[in-house]
Amino acid sequence: MKKITLLILIGFMINACSSDDNNNSSDYREYITKNSNVPAIHFMPEEVYAGTDALRPSVLKLKLITEEEFPCINYGISTTVFAKGNELIVRFDKIAEPGVCFTAIGPAISYINLPENTDKITFINRDKIDQYSIDINAQKIAITPIEKHFTTSLYNKTFRIPINSFAYLCGTNKNNTQIYNDFYALIKQNPDFTEFEFEGEGRIPYPETTSGNWVNHATRFFKYKDAQEFNKLAIILNNYSAENIEKNSGVSISIYGWNNIKFHSWIEN
Numbered sequence: 001m002k003k004i005t006l007l008i009l010i011g012f013m014i015n016a017c018s019s020d021d022n023n024n025s026s027d028y029r030e031y032i033t034k035n036s037n038v039p040a041i042h043f044m045p046e047e048v049y050a051g052t053d054a055l056r057p058s059v060l061k062l063k064l065i066t067e068e069e070f071p072c073i074n075y076g077i078s079t080t081v082f083a084k085g086n087e088l089i090v091r092f093d094k095i096a097e098p099g100v101c102f103t104a105i106g107p108a109i110s111y112i113n114l115p116e117n118t119d120k121i122t123f124i125n126r127d128k129i130d131q132y133s134i135d136i137n138a139q140k141i142a143i144t145p146i147e148k149h150f151t152t153s154l155y156n157k158t159f160r161i162p163i164n165s166f167a168y169l170c171g172t173n174k175n176n177t178q179i180y181n182d183f184y185a186l187i188k189q190n191p192d193f194t195e196f197e198f199e200g201e202g203r204i205p206y207p208e209t210t211s212g213n214w215v216n217h218a219t220r221f222f223k224y225k226d227a228q229e230f231n232k233l234a235i236i237l238n239n240y241s242a243e244n245i246e247k248n249s250g251v252s253i254s255i256y257g258w259n260n261i262k263f264h265s266w267i268e269n
Contacts, residue, residue: 028122028129031082031091036126038077038092040067044154045114045134045141047161047205049260057259058161060116060136062088066095066108067152073106074098081112087120123151140202157202161258165196166230167206168220169254171213176251180217183240183253192229193222206256213250230257234269241265 025032042065047058064077076096082089095108116136121143123130131146132153141158168187170180187193198204198221209216224230233255245251245265253265263269 025127025129028089028124031080031089031124032127033091033093034126035094036092036124037094038066038125039095039150041065041077041092041123041125041151042067042154043151044203045136045143045158046111048111057163060114060141061111062090062114062121064090064110064112065154069105069107070095071103071105072098072101073104074100074102075106075108077108077110079110079112083115086117087122088115088118089122089124091124120146125150155203157200159198159202159205161205162196162223163258164225164227164230165221165223165258166233167256168222169207169210169252169256170217171210171215171250171252172217173214173250176249177215177217179244179251179253180215182244183237184220186236186240187220187222187233190229192224192226194224195220195222197221210252210254213252230261234263237263237265238269 044063044065046061046063048061049058050056064079066075066077075098078093078096080091080093082091090112096110114136118134118136121132121134128149130148130151132148132151133144133146135142137160139160141160143153143156145153168184170183172179188195206219206221208219237253237255241253245253247266251265255263
């Protein structure tokens with residue numbers, strides 16, 4: 001009798017689990033297709049500028065990256081995107097081969113718009129459904145998995161780019177590391193600039209160091225009140241570079257503004 005009761009209870013549990021799965025699939029039946037054929041996906045929120053030289057604030061997007069690498073670095077991911085209230089539904093359709101191959105191995109990458117009012121993301125790949133809750137505010141984006149099978153969130157938390165902020169990046173050789181501190185001191189002299197740090201856990205939206213230099217120094221972050229004071233950094237950097245940095249010396253200084261304005265030591269700004 002005990003064995004029969006135990007079997008009945010196990011049967012109820014299996015049916016309940018199956019019912020939950022079916023209910024989840026049935027909620028998204030109209031979005032599911034059997035033609036989807038996309039490998040495992042990594043994703044992350046990213047603030048993207050409309051163009052290389054677009055002097056305007058960034059737009060929030062979701063970056064999709066395949067775990068698998070392909071023979072051309074410019075493979076894409078075809079998706080169909082739906083909005084259901086504050087829920088963003090992303091159906092993966094296929095890997096998109098480029099018309100012209102950029103011959104380097106890399107993952108397929110695509111971007112989709114991420115509305116600021118989104119509080120849930122659902123990914124659909126054939127009959128697989130992954131879901132995440134997402135909290136978006138002016139300071140940070142937080143992502144929490146609900147159910148996942150083929151997707152991975154690269155960062156649980158991502159900082160937003162603060163308005164009226166900029167990043168100071170500097171890379172040097174081993175024998176002239178003082179350049180990093182010297183130009184940092186010039187920035188600090190301006191009372192309009194306030195240095196700050198991104199506090200707590202999260203991916204920082206600015207580069208955290210330079211890359212490719214003998215010494216890649218840590219990035220410093222500032223906020224400003226007057227845009228004209230920020231723009232003056234272009235002339236200050238031009239003058240400093242002319243007096244202190246030899247061309248092709250392996251030393252680089254960059255200023256990255258929150259609205260995609262950039263100043264570099266190796267060009268006339």
